[in-house]
Every structure is written in C-alpha cells, then in structure tokens.
Amino acid sequence: MAETYNILAVGDAVGSHATSYLKEKLHSIIQYHAIDLTVVNGENSADGNGMLPQSAEAIYDAGADVITGGNHSFRRREVYGFLDDSGYCVRPANMPSTAPGFGYTVIDAGGRRVLVMNLLGNVYMDPVESPFVCADRILEANKGKYDYAVVDIHAEATSEKAALARYLDGRVSVVFGTHTHVATADEQILPKGTGFITDLGMVGVNDSILGVKSEIIIEKFISRMPVRFEQAVGKVSASGAIFMLDKLTGKCVKVQRISF
Numbered sequence: 145m146a147e148t149y150n151i152l153a154v155g156d157a158v159g160s161h162a163t164s165y166l167k168e169k170l171h172s173i174i175q176y177h178a179i180d181l182t183v184v185n186g187e188n189s190a191d192g193n194g195m196l197p198q199s200a201e202a203i204y205d206a207g208a209d210v211i212t213g214g215n216h217s218f219r220r221r222e223v224y225g226f227l228d229d230s231g232y233c234v235r236p237a238n239m240p241s242t243a244p245g246f247g248y249t250v251i252d253a254g255g256r257r258v259l260v261m262n263l264l265g266n267v268y269m270d271p272v273e274s275p276f277v278c279a280d281r282i283l284e285a286n287k288g289k290y291d292y293a294v295v296d297i298h299a300e301a302t303s304e305k306a307a308l309a310r311y312l313d314g315r316v317s318v319v320f321g322t323h324t325h326v327a328t329a330d331e332q333i334l335p336k337g338t339g340f341i342t343d344l345g346m347v348g349v350n351d352s353i354l355g356v357k358s359e360i361i362i363e364k365f366i367s368r369m370p371v372r373f374e375q376a377v378g379k380v381s382a383s384g385a386i387f388m389l390d391k392l393t394g395k396c397v398k399v400q401r402i403s404f
C-alpha cells in the first residue's frame with residue numbers, strides 16, 4: 145500500500161468520565177496506529193450538558209487536534225469566547241452567522257493542511273441552513289488552501305448523512321457522522337474515494353443510555369417531564385474510525401472502525 149495519511153475520528157465524548165478516559169488512552173492509540181490527525185466530537189464533554197473551555201481543553205490535551213461540536217455546542221455561555229478564540233474547536237458551520245465561533249478550521253498536522261468542517265443536519269433537528277449548500281460554500285471559499293477535507297455531519301437521520309456523503313464524494317476525503325452516540329457498522333469507501341461512516345458512536349459509560357444514567361432517561365419517557373441529565377457511572381469505552389488516505393491523491397483507501 146502507498147504511504148497513507150491516517151485520520152482518527154472519535155464520537156461524542158460524554159462528560160468528565162469520557163475526557164479522563166481519553167486522557168488515559170488516546171495518546172497510545174494515536175501512536176499505535178500512526179495517526180496524523182485526530183478529531184473528537186466534544187459537544188457533550190462538559191458534565192451536565194454541552195461543552196466548556198475546560199472540557200474542550202481536556203480533549204485537546206488528551207491528543208485531539210480538532211474538536212467538533214453539534215446541537216449542544218452552545219448550551220453553556222462560558223464556552224462562547226473560547227469558540228471564538230481557540231482555533232481548534234469548531235461548531236456547526238451552518239448555524240446563523242451571529243453564532244459564536246467558527247464552522248471550520250484548517251489545521252497543519254502530519255505535514256498536510258487539513259480542512260475540518262462541522263455541519264448540522266436538518267431532519268428531526270432544529271432547522272438551520274442546508275448542510276449541502278454550506279459545504280459547497282466552504283470548499284469553494286478555501287480552494288487551494290488545504291490538502292484534504294474532513295466533514296463531521298452531526299445529524300439524526302441516517303439518510304441525510306448518507307446523502308451528504310455521496311453529494312461530497314470525491315470532493316472531500318472523509319465524511320463521518322456524529323450525534324446519535326450509537327456506532328454504525330457501515331464504514332465504506334464511496335465510488336469517488338471518500339471514506340464514510342454514518343455514526344462514530346461515543347466515548348461514554350457502557351451501562352447507560354447514550355452516556356446518561358439509564359433511570360433518568362427511562363423516567364423522562366414515562367413521565368414526559370423535563371429531567372436533569374447526569375452522566376452514568378461505570379466502565380467507559382470509546383468508539384470511532386480510522387480513515388487511511390492515499391497521501392498523494394487524498395482519496396480514502398481504507399476505513400476501519402475502532403473501539404478502545
């Protein structure tokens with residue numbers, strides 16, 4: 145196989161159990177798999193809900209190069225200034241332009257310039273600008289400024305993620321989905337060379353509902369009343385995928401699911 149550029153993408157990290165777990169494990173995973181660029185979704189990394197500067201910094205210190213977000217990026221006001229300034233922590237690009245922070249970043253890692261873009265889906269979620277239109281605009285505006293492009297599509301509907309991946313096939317190297325916290329087994333290379341998986345899964349407690357204490361979520365379904373989310377306690381695991389790109393062409397040559 146030709147020399148590859150290896151990208152590790154890890155699903156939504158839920159709370160301080162997840163950030164501590166990443167701190168403990170991520171560096172050795174990066175080393176073992178010769179990873180050039182690591183992206184972790186941090187939208188739920190703060191205890192309680194959303195993300196905080198400290199929770200994003202904890203993921204960065206654990207070894208992530210870029211942290212992506214989602215519908216929970218703006219839950220905590222304390223993170224707004226950080227989203228404006230950090231340079232490595234992005235929020236969905238297709239939010240109204242008045243939102244704090246940036247929707248993509250171009251990062252230098254492993255000798256390549258990688259554009260990492262975060263997008264929100266519109267199906268079964270609060271509607272925002274079309275992720276299709278937004279992706280086109282960002283790619284066009286950054287022509288010649290990056291070597292590879294990576295897209296985190298943070299969305300509920302599997303069809304919307306699959307459609308976006310196929311729409312971008314051959315124009316970006318990687319499309320991965322986040323938000324559901326449940327990993328899918330459909331990792332694949334699309335016909336024009338884009339690596340794709342519908343959802344990476346999460347970093348969180350195994351005995352939980354999406355990282356939250358099960359009894360709280362069950363209560364919510366039964367009572368239909370608002371509840372305060374509390375992260376579950378117990379054994380943690382992380383899931384994601386490794387995308388291997390042909391260094392010359394940027395086309396994906398292998399996608400491998402990973403859990404640790």
Ligand SMILES: [Fe+2]
Pocket residue numbers: 156187188214323324325
């Ligand atoms: Fe999430």
Ligand SMILES: [Fe+2]
Pocket residue numbers: 187214215216298322323324
């Ligand atoms: Fe989400």
